[in-house]
Amino acid sequence: MNRRRAIMVLGASAMAVGLLSAAALLGGLRLNLTPSEPPGLWRIEAPSRAIAVGDLVFVCPPVTPLFEEARRRSYLARGMCPGGVAPLIKSVSALPGQHVEIGENVSIDGKPLPSSSVRRIDGAGRPLTPFAGGIVPPGYFYLHSPFASSYDSRYFGPVPDSGLLGFARPILTIDP
Template identity: 35%
Template sequence: MRVSRSKSTYILAGLLAVGVLADVALVRSGLIINVTPSMPIGLYRLSSLPRRLHDGMIVYLCPPSPARNLAMAQAAQGKWLLTSPRSPCPSHLVPFLKKIGATPGQTVTLTMRGTSIDGHLLPATAIKRFAKNGQPMIHQKPGSYLMGPRQVWVWDNSSPWAYDSRYWGPLPVANILKQARPVLTW
């Protein structure tokens, strides 16, 4: 059976409308669906941030502004990150999930082979020298970083291509929008 072009357009528009309505309904109910490799794929519940952040906490965050961060500018230009005019982030980059690795007062040691927090190596945190397209990746300079009073270091090891503080550096606490807890992931 062949569907006419006009019917296909209506079907596509209808599916898009249903997707937008589902997205709005999920966000209003405090739920998001993660389909990025930044954390395990699945459904997450968002909630207010506690008074104290801690390592291991999953957060929903605005990435650093590409206007002020070379690594993020590279990611935006390479379309490694999604944008949306509805994004709550000043740069219109879509927020995403990461784990907090270090909080204020902790020391991060970054080498090409991995990231250590207060001397404890985080698994699968080696810096990728090249992007999937072969382009050299901008990353933080190896060395030690003491997290300031309003900074955290975020990371993830669920994908070898996770894009996190190894590349763009410490994240201002003000960029964290919500705490996230997995509801159903795979």
């Protein structure tokens, strides 16, 4: 009798977790465990205006060899975006037509981007190839995170705005 009750409780618990997870995903909630932004519960909010520099957004990266290699290197978490990766939470730092220069740090239209040092190797000692720089093309965003080890547009360049999921809004986060 106790075994049957335990199985029923475990089954009901698993179903409740599954239903809550589905409701959270459908409701635009995401759990961030990366250091790019504070860990915790975030909400994806549909844009009600044009995306601007400084907006914090959720973006699905494109399925390219560069992002496939980033997944193999564990720079990207598994998730529900195409390519099997989780959405990125990053700030929009440049829009179409803006000029991005990459050196030891990043400059946008000649102005230094704070917290943008460019690393040449990752935490495992593997080489990192920075984005070459240039003009952000139409239909793309240049993304940045102030976290020093963030995998962002410093390395993969601008991303298509077609991957935009929406604004990233913290619900319950922990500032380290």
